[in-house]
Amino acid sequence: MMPLIYAESGQPQIIKKIGGSQEVKKHLEDLGFNVGGQVSVLSSLGENLIVKVKESRVAVSDELARKIMV
Numbered sequence: 001m002m003p004l005i006y007a008e009s010g011q012p013q014i015i016k017k018i019g020g021s022q023e024v025k026k027h028l029e030d031l032g033f034n035v036g037g038q039v040s041v042l043s044s045l046g047e048n049l050i051v052k053v054k055e056s057r058v059a060v061s062d063e064l065a066r067k068i069m070v
Contacts, residue, residue, distance in 0.1 A: 011041075
């Protein structure tokens with residue numbers, strides 16, 4: 001298990017755990033990040049990641065990407 005920030009680009013990953021406060025977990029859930037769901041890193045822009053989750057592209061900060069364990 002590793003933070004999403006370290007996942008290889010283009011490789012589908014399964015979300016195993018989401019850390020952080022209840023507010024952070026709720027925010028990530030609203031964006032489509034759920035335990036058991038699939039996520040792929042498409043690219044990184046500075047400290048942000050562009051990821052594909054549930055057929056959508058979402059930008060997440062370095063801080064949030066470290067809370068998503070794959």
